[in-house]
Amino acid sequence: MAIPTSRTNEKGKITIDESKCNGCGLCVEVCKDFNFQIRNKKVTLSDNPLFGCLACGHCMAICPTEAIAISGRELSPDDLFALEPIERRSSYGQMLNLLESRRSIREFSDKAIERDILDKIIQAAQSAPMGIPPSDVHLLVLDSQVKVRKFAEDFCTYLNTIKWFFSEWFLTIMRPFWGKTNDKLFRQFIKPLAQEYTENMKAGIDLVTYDAPLALYFYGSPYTDPADPLIAATYAMIAGESLGLGTCMIGGIHPFIQNGKKAKRFREMQGIRFKSREGLFVVFGFPKVHYSKGIRRTFAAIDFS
Ligand SMILES: Cc1cc2nc3c(=O)[nH]c(=O)nc-3n(C[C@H](O)[C@H](O)[C@H](O)COP(=O)(O)O)c2cc1C
Numbered sequence: 445m446a447i448p449t450s451r452t453n454e455k456g457k458i459t460i461d462e463s464k465c466n467g468c469g470l471c472v473e474v475c476k477d478f479n480f481q482i483r484n485k486k487v488t489l490s491d492n493p494l495f496g497c498l499a500c501g502h503c504m505a506i507c508p509t510e511a512i513a514i515s516g517r518e519l520s521p522d523d524l525f526a527l528e529p530i531e532r533r534s535s536y537g538q539m540l541n542l543l544e545s546r547r548s549i550r551e552f553s554d555k556a557i558e559r560d561i562l563d564k565i566i567q568a569a570q571s572a573p574m575g576i577p578p579s580d581v582h583l584l585v586l587d588s589q590v591k592v593r594k595f596a597e598d599f600c601t602y603l604n605t606i607k608w609f610f611s612e613w614f615l616t617i618m619r620p621f622w623g624k625t626n627d628k629l630f631r632q633f634i635k636p637l638a639q640e641y642t643e644n645m646k647a648g649i650d651l652v653t654y655d656a657p658l659a660l661y662f663y664g665s666p667y668t669d670p671a672d673p674l675i676a677a678t679y680a681m682i683a684g685e686s687l688g689l690g691t692c693m694i695g696g697i698h699p700f701i702q703n704g705k706k707a708k709r710f711r712e713m714q715g716i717r718f719k720s721r722e723g724l725f726v727v728f729g730f731p732k733v734h735y736s737k738g739i740r741r742t743f744a745a746i747d748f749s
Pocket residue numbers: 546547548549550692693694695696697724
């Protein structure tokens with residue numbers, strides 16, 4: 445039995461070169477699918493793996509003698525690369541500086557984002573952890589101001605076709621089903637947001653994606669852990685910041701394009717492959733504004749049990 449994703453249904457194939465194994469047992473320790481055991485000071489396959497190899501690659505990455513090779517589930521030994529020494533990785537101070545100086549940027553210059561910067565953002569985002577390997581995150585790239593603007597215009601045109609969704613009669617009917625909190629959210633946030641988007645777009649102002657020169661939409665398949673696209677989007681945003689770009693997450697699109705025939709048609713028109721429990725847009729661009737002060741943020745609660 446292998447865990448299915450939209451990319452593969454197969455298990456990883458484990459190949460052991462016994463002659464290279466030094467019996468250290470690191471693979472046994474890191475494999476939480478319990479694929480390995482040490483017998484007679486050599487690694488062998490165990491009889492009781494949990495799901496069958498997920499191809500996370502950890503055994504292959506930790507083996508000091510290259511005695512293990514994993515292939516299948518979109519992984520091969522060619523995917524291994526040497527890591528920088530620990531002292532050359534980012535310090536906490538550097539990382540905190542980057543994180544705390546980030547602000548959501550919604551004011552972009554018209555300067556285009558070059559392909560090598562986009563590639564760096566995608567490379568960093570692809571290093572994000574995932575519920576189950578191989579990553580089942582899908583990415584839609586809108587890599588010019590014209591494409592981003594066209595998407596935002598199409599989105600507003602689509603919103604205009606589902607106006608009934610925000611009508612008084614619909615919200616009243618739905619209230620007993622989706623409860624008081626959702627009713628409040630719809631009336632006080634989602635309905636006015638949709639109106640703000642469409643009315644401004646009519647006046648030529650893009651409040652959906654802010655005329656950014658790059659937008660990335662991270663979403664999943666029916667198999668994807670809903671957190672995966674959000675984590676990948678966060679990695680992309682941080683990568684964009686490290687490259688001197690301004691960034692802003694855009695949560696106001698994904699929920700509107702999930703349900704119903706019109707949403708399906710919109711997704712198909714835009715080349716979005718699946719409806720997805722969670723998904724997130726991130727816009728990127730060279731910032732027109734620069735902050736010299738940070739803003740201290742807090743969580744709603746930090747409880748020690
Ligand atoms: C999940 C998520 C969705 C968001 N959606 C939007 C959005 O649709 N439009 C927008 O202008 N900002 C959006 N933001 C940005 C927030 O408004 C912003 O993070 C918040 O105001 C705090 O400001 P800061 O990011 O500068 O700290 C979103 C942020 C997150 C994390």
